[in-house]
Amino acid sequence: MAANMKAVKLRIKSVQNTMQITKAMELVASSKLRRAKERSEIARPYFKELYSTLQKIAAGNTDFTSDFASAATSEKVCYVVIAGDRGLAGGYNSNLFKCMEADSKGKDYSVLPIGKKAVEYFKRRKVEIITEHFNEIAPLNIGDCFEISNLLCKEYKDGNFGTLRLVYTEFVSMLSQQPHAVSVLPLTDLVGEEPVEPVKNLILYEPDSTEVFDAIVPEYVAGVIYGAVCDSLASEQAARRTAMESATSNAEEMIETLNLHYNRARQASITQEITEIVGGAEGL
Amino acid sequence: MTTFPLRIGTPDGLLFEGNVERVMCRSITGDLAILAGHSNYCTALGMGAAYVVLEDGTRKDAACIGGMLSMMDGECHLLATTWEWADDIDKDRAEAAKKKAEEILARDNLTDKEIRLAEAKLHRALVRIGVKG
Numbered sequence: 001m002a003a004n005m006k007a008v009k010l011r012i013k014s015v016q017n018t019m020q021i022t023k024a025m026e027l028v029a030s031s032k033l034r035r036a037k038e039r040s041e042i043a044r045p046y047f048k049e050l051y052s053t054l055q056k057i058a059a060g061n062t063d064f065t066s067d068f069a070s071a072a073t074s075e076k077v078c079y080v081v082i083a084g085d086r087g088l089a090g091g092y093n094s095n096l097f098k099c100m101e102a103d104s105k106g107k108d109y110s111v112l113p114i115g116k117k118a119v120e121y122f123k124r125r126k127v128e129i130i131t132e133h134f135n136e137i138a139p140l141n142i143g144d145c146f147e148i149s150n151l152l153c154k155e156y157k158d159g160n161f162g163t164l165r166l167v168y169t170e171f172v173s174m175l176s177q178q179p180h181a182v183s184v185l186p187l188t189d190l191v192g193e194e195p196v197e198p199v200k201n202l203i204l205y206e207p208d209s210t211e212v213f214d215a216i217v218p219e220y221v222a223g224v225i226y227g228a229v230c231d232s233l234a235s236e237q238a239a240r241r242t243a244m245e246s247a248t249s250n251a252e253e254m255i256e257t258l259n260l261h262y263n264r265a266r267q268a269s270i271t272q273e274i275t276e277i278v279g280g281a282e283g284l
Numbered sequence: 285m286t287t288f289p290l291r292i293g294t295p296d297g298l299l300f301e302g303n304v305e306r307v308m309c310r311s312i313t314g315d316l317a318i319l320a321g322h323s324n325y326c327t328a329l330g331m332g333a334a335y336v337v338l339e340d341g342t343r344k345d346a347a348c349i350g351g352m353l354s355m356m357d358g359e360c361h362l363l364a365t366t367w368e369w370a371d372d373i374d375k376d377r378a379e380a381a382k383k384k385a386e387e388i389l390a391r392d393n394l395t396d397k398e399i400r401l402a403e404a405k406l407h408r409a410l411v412r413i414g415v416k417g
Contacts, residue, residue, distance in 0.1 A: 219365065
């Protein structure tokens with residue numbers, strides 16, 4: 001009995017230690033989440049505005065001389081996949097990769113992973129990676145997004161891929177984060193998502209559409225990536241917070257049942273001792 | 285004067301939303317101004333001084349660096365990489381940035397990338413000083 005008691009006691013101790021860690025992680029994630037959420041909320045109007053403006057332009061565009069505006073020339077797809085740097089965030093990373101797998105099924109593709117988990121994942125699967133340079137998502141700022149965007153636009157212009165898609169986790173609320181795959185390039189891909197008006201309004205491009213697209217598309221890609229990075233960061237922290245919160249409450253539950261076991265074992269050993277004493281006294 | 289809705293957005297948030305009489309900024313080919321009733325229009329922005337004239341006729345200056353301007357169905361969207369109102373510009377900081385960029389450019393054996401970065405920095409600093417000045 002004494003051995004059993006000791007084992008239960010040790011187990012309680014270890015669960016308590018784990019709980020301390022999950023509790024601390026939850027608190028850290030909460031405070032990081034607050035910051036990430038603020039950043040995401042600040043960037044969101046720009047991101048939405050940018051996307052809808054480009055959508056309108058794409059819908060009204062009648063001039064397809066620019067490489068960015070014409071239909072895809074190559075079958076190949078490039079994915080920008082934004083995942084987290086660390087695990088222990090519930091299903092955050094795996095849900096994203098599942099979404100990515102579903103979207104890329106049967107396609108010939110290369111990836112530009114952002115975040116350590118994404119880099120590791122695609123390296124393991126031996127997928128063609130454009131650059132591993134962006135293996136940390138946390139310190140990524142708008143300047144880095146421009147760097148990514150310039151790189152992608154150059155690859156696109158060289159004809160290394162014909163479609164650019166972005167896979168990221170949308171921050172819906174504190175409790176819900178939804179992985180998404182959205183089209184970024186070519187601009188003709190944006191049209192399908194909005195009803196096309198039968199009469200197209202002509203747009204005046206100055207100086208001409210090729211130059212305008214060449215200048216605004218990298219900005220647009222950078223802006224979209226930045227918005228997605230902000231959203232993904234907030235999602236990651238929210239997912240981690242939820243995961244750690246449930247881990248902490250699970251630990252509490254475990255400690256409760258273990259305490260019950262411990263008390264029972266203690267009670268049993270006391271009863272046994274008494275029986276032994278009484279038995280011994282009778283024998284005298 | 286007739287006004288039109290304008291929205292100015294940057295990655296740092298939506299900086300302006302409301303009706304204006306006129307918006308002036310520098311595109312990649314030169315200065316342009318948009319008035320109400322402009323036809324559908326789209327251009328890329330360069331670096332330069334910009335201003336908007338509000339409904340009550342007051343003029344607000346700003347430094348605008350990169351981005352795009354689109355006028356679709358009477359609504360104007362100005363999405364800039366950075367847009368700073370003249371009141372928010374820190375002149376000392378801009379002067380310091382200008383000096384630093386000039387120092388870098390004065391050095392020898394720079395790589396193309398370094399030159400480009402320094403030139404962009406200098407350009408931005410000059411725009412800010414120009415707007416504030």
